[in-house]
Amino acid sequence: MSETTTPAAEPAAENLENRVLKTGKLALALTHERKLPRLDPEVEAKTRLYELCILFDPNEATRTWDTLVSWIKDELIEGKYGQHVLQVDKWADARKLAYEIAGLKRGTYMVVWFRSETDKINDLERDLRLDDRSVRHVVIHHPFEPPTVGKTAEDFDQKAEEERSERGADRRGPRR
Template sequence: MSEQRTGFYEVMVMLSTAVASDLAGAVAHINEIFQRGHAEVVAMRKWDERRLAYEIRGQKRAVYILAYIKAPKGQLAHIERDFRLSEKIMRAMILAAEHMTEDQMRAADARKELEVEAKLRAERAVAPESPAPAPAPAPAAEPAAENA
């Protein structure tokens, strides 16, 4: 039985703003794809949310998730295929992370911040809109003094 060579990879995933409204679910979906590809997530963070240069699937904005993974080289095609087939993911790109050490990747990990943002987005989506404040009543007119 031959041992598969593993390498470190940088993965950029683009999510629509609609999918990113459930950021925890989107991150869980990305992690599930990595698990199916036998990849270990070294670090993950939200990179940015920005306007796209052109529309993709009718979307004008996207949320970018940056992940660093350690994966068997033979599994990369499977991971890329799962990203392409996923309806939740607009685009994904996997590159060899030869420019960084594993320690640098781990230092870039912001999964805790990602969890906090996911909770905030979920709370914002669930919280009912607060009603507009009632207009202040007009000041009462002073009774006219009677002259006797």
């Protein structure tokens, strides 16, 4: 008599950082169960999902964060272009940059998920380029609706701290 074993069921609270959703050449790492709000199906059919990441001067951002959110959300995306902001996140107060950008060694990031018609994106990028408040920005089109969105700055800080403790205090790693 042969004994059959069934594979253990994956726990419901699976570590989402290890799951990756692949669509063609795009791979989005899923991090935690935070879903974007849904809009009217008619609006979703006419628009695409975008992610906007903007780098700000950390001194300016800490003093005027609410004003910056209002500028992006109310004046630009929803106000000027009539599109739909789904979520606005702040990534830490001042993160160290990999290299100096416009004289800054640290920066504050804002991540905005929004739905827009494709013909409005070039105008939005032009406005961001011309405004002095944003140091750098990138707009990414997501061809599918992600079930969850983004990591928080604390997730990145925690992972960096774990890596530092594993390899020692310096970046070179263990001697051979």
